[in-house]
Amino acid sequence: MEKIETKYKMVDYLLISLVPLSLLVNVFGTIIRDVRIATVFTLVHIFITGILVIINNTSIQKGLIKESKIMLLFLLFILYLLxxxxxxxHKEINAVVRLGTIFAYNFTYLIFVLRFRNEYEYIYLSxxxxxxxxxxxxxxxNIYYNDFQLHLNQIMGSRYQGILGTNAHGIVSAIGTMFSIVLLRLNHKKIFILSILYTMFNLYITGSRASYLSLxxxxxxxxxFLIEKSAIKRFIHIMLAIIFISILVMYIPNLIKLILKKDILQAFRINEFSIxxxxxxxxxxxxxxxxxxxxPIGIGKANIDAVLLGRPLDNIYIIIAFEVGIIGLIVFLSFILSVLLKSIKNLRKVAFSDSFTKNEKVIYKFSTIIIIIILFHSIFEAMLFSGFKINTFLLLLLMTLLSKYNYKLKLLK
Known part of the structure; x- marks a missing residue:
């Protein structure tokens, strides 16, 4: 593993702790049945980190970043709505709170841009x-909610809930598998193979289709996107085989039974209410x-009406449109696409550039793919800017990382 001798300040650790703590405090809030504590803690964390970043930051990279200007426009629009x-x-205080938290969460992008170090050791630590x-x-x-059963077709019956719920537990497990794969790629330690197996087991017991598709x-x-030929490609093929086999194991027992009953739709839970x-x-x-x-009309009343039709709105893009309107949604998507499309375009340039180390190339590719995964998963589940926050800060962190790498490429021209 490549190392850079660097001493980090407290603000640097606060910055990279935002993503992991956003998950753990949400777990704590769910256990004590008061998620407001998690929200307040996260907002205080953002505020303190932002103040320390401003105090400790001595220089701002000029020209960095076109995306920051779009984000500033988005934040100003939210302030206007606020x-x-x-x-x-406005009588609905919850609407004001929701807009305020969306503003705070997106503001972390600017904090990341000002301070986040694009040094390999720092990224690896994060x-x-x-x-x-x-x-x-x-x-x-698994300890707190240990009612899972380990028989092959249990997914078709009782799905594992976990502390945060089935689909949230599923996507956390899937993201854990993804990070295990890239860390194994960066540092060939057997412990990451164990984490792949453990996270995939947790994904399996949820039966979360959106999470499986994301993985x-x-x-x-x-x-x-694997430009170089190496043993990792064989490992990826093995991973694909494991994923597909586990899906077959999940469905085959009941699939045969239901085919005999001529009920194919039920075999893949296509006709169930969740779809x-x-x-x-x-x-x-x-x-x-x-x-x-x-x-923008707010998601509060709209979600109540949606529940009467079936369930709360799960598509995050619809939810963002409710909260900040079509204009806000367009600005937000413009911010994401301004980074993502540029990164996809630059993948090959980075792969063959002598200015990037081998591990930096892996990080660049991984970050690009994870952003695609988060955006894909957001079509099915509302875990971005609402309820579950790890996807929010993970998205903004990786966007920052790619923005800085893209800026580095621009300077090399």
């Missing part, structure tokens, strides 16, 4: 802290946004 909500005597927090959560969850997409993209119950609220969400001419 002022309308506050000074117009990745390792994220994986440790995920493993810690899974262990706590499969990750492995396929990691394989596709059909998402469709009507999604249609309702789109129609409501169009009916209100794309203006």
């Amino acid at each position: 002022s309308l909500a506050i000074f117009s005597g 990745y390792k802290m994220i994986l440790i927090s995920i493993i810690a959560y899974l262990i706590i969850s 499969i997409l990750f492995v396929l993209l990691f394989d596709y 059909s119950g998402r469709i009507l609220p999604l249609i309702f969400g789109v129609e409501t946004i169009l009916y209100n001419n794309g203006l």
